[in-house]
Amino acid sequence: NAGVMQNPRHLVRRRGQEARLRCSPMKGHSHVYWYRQLPEEGLKFMVYLQKENIIDESGMPKERFSAEFPKEGPSILRIQQVVRGDSAAYFCASSPDGLNEKLFFGSGTQLSVL
């Protein structure tokens, strides 16, 4: 593990509930990326954040999804009113700069919506 910490590892929610996924980047990294991976699919970019700023959210669904990376604490990916189609692995990655030449991934959060 490259030091990116994600929790929880597994999250089970019922339809309509909220899911909060946390990511603490590697020490010294101030750039965080969230990716989603559906079963048998590739990773899809969701959002890129720096401390207190959303740099690129072009991959985020327009509704129910939001992300933040506060000055203190981990980055949070929040999914409101979850639906079954939200079930996926959510990976967070960090890099020391915005060039994203190398990304270090966390172990991911597996979200299951019942």
Next chain:
Amino acid sequence: RKEVEQDPGPFNVPEGATVAFNCTYSNSASQSFFWYRQDCRKEPKLLMSVYSSGNEDGRFTAQLNRASQYISLLIRDSKLSDSATYLCVVRGGSQGNLIFGKGTKLSVKP
């Protein structure tokens, strides 16, 4: 045309075999190219960057053909531990984010 396209496989090869993966990308402005490896249900890990001049790291050789928008990964003397999914990754443009292919699954058998 998909942004990054790979043959999904699976490639089933015996130990010691040489295997090659191919990948094509659609954005001619792409600047950087990588191969990542992902084991089942785990996070992707950087295997190697791909340079225009081609590069080698032990048993692994990566090549880039910008004219054809084509990237390859060659694995020589396959080991059982090479079994994984290999992800072709392209950075879309100078400030673009990393775009991942769906991956090619490799299974090395004894």
